[in-house]
Amino acid sequence: MKIIDNTIDFQIPVYDVIKQHPEVKQLLVEFGFKPLTDKAMLNTAGRLVSLNQGAGKIKADVTSLRKELEWNGYEVKGVDEK
């Protein structure tokens, strides 16, 4: 059995994050990553952009994203907080 891991890595492509944690997608969309609802976007931009980079692109604060995920019980790593 696969080991259960609730850690979200802010440095890997968003596509991989969602592959590991499918249920996170909805959370990210609600947070502001609207393009993720588009399968084509997820498959293109999603493979190139990490959560750190993505937060910048939607002009969101990466710290509040970290908080939102922690409030949902996830652990985070690689958060690029300046």
Next chain:
Amino acid sequence: MTYTNDKEQQRMNILTDILTRLHHGSTPEEVQAEFDEHFQGVSAIEISLMEHQLIESEKNDITFEDVMELCNVHANLFKNKVDGVGDVSEFEKPGHPIHVLKTENQAMRAALMRINRLIKNISDDALEPGLLRGLKNQLALLGQFEQHYQRKEEVMFPVMEKYNHTAPPKVMWGVDDQIRTLFFEVLTHLDSIYDTGVTALKECFDTFSHEFTEMIFKEEAIMIPLVLDIFNEDDWLHIAEDSERFGYAIVEPEEKWVPERVDFVEEKEANHSESQVEKPLDLNNLPDTQEIPFGQGFLTLKEVRKILDLIPMELTFINKDDVFKYFNNSIPDEDKVFLRAPSAIGREVKNCHPPKSLAMVLKLVEDLRSGVKDKEQMWFERKNGQFIHVTYVAIRDDDGAYMGILEYVQDIAPLKALTGMKRGLS
């Protein structure tokens, strides 16, 4: 069922004793050691059968509730056991109902852990609204276990019942309902957290979490081994198809499960284009009415079709590669002994049988193929009054090469009942 084997009878007595003690108030912990000692290595199916017998029996006062308690004891036994892992079977492929069930269990356990983390971090004096929102989110996500339970109850249980495993579904359904109630209590406590406080929520969630995790173990340690042992591939296809209606918990199947089948239409066309020159008859374009040489005479395709569907027997043919290729349709479905599905055409024979009878089937196929036997016959009575006679016969080419097996099944009750004579018209 009667136990001819002393050891089985002994186990049955011990199980009765354990359940009776549970009934009279012993805790599961108190009987665990004894259970482990006697039932280590005993299959889930065997234990469930014994439980079934004990519930049905009038001779004791064991109830569903007692067996429900034993469920935990039983799951505990499996928890300590490490199973050997074989090669990748159908049920380990994405989209197979078992794979889906296990993936959901995995996702639900992850959600359970997230909620546990959150609940550990809240206290009455600092109720962070963001955290409460997250907790609600995660509980809503976990609440999708409803789809998982419904699928299990509405789609898998009926198939278990079809094979006369009625006790495990009933018991499990009872526990499912308890878990539903506990989950509802958790939600209620969260809604009223400012009044009822964090401690009450924590306690309530702990109880739910324990039972919920136990159910995952029960599914994986008892139900899955049991159903894998008795369901055949058609059952799984049917379950996979009906599952979509109920939806999934947290994770959707990655892909649709398609078991490997041989497609005769394509194969025929492929062969046809390769060997067109040698073939005297273009079967693809053969008119229904063209006379084809058959044995001592001639028949048209239409006549062949009509004759095969008139012979008062269930005919089934598997080819030399053990692929189920043909069955006729002369007997009404309700009278058939072996109901065949058109969707099963093209399947390997080993996938058309539950593991339970598989060994015998494969032995028979091997004996007919190798020539150890040319024929095998069986007969038995059915509850509906039919007396069924079954023949398996090897088909061999003129040079003796094995071509496959023809099975013919007929109800000989009307023939056995004949007496005297009848030499005139009706």
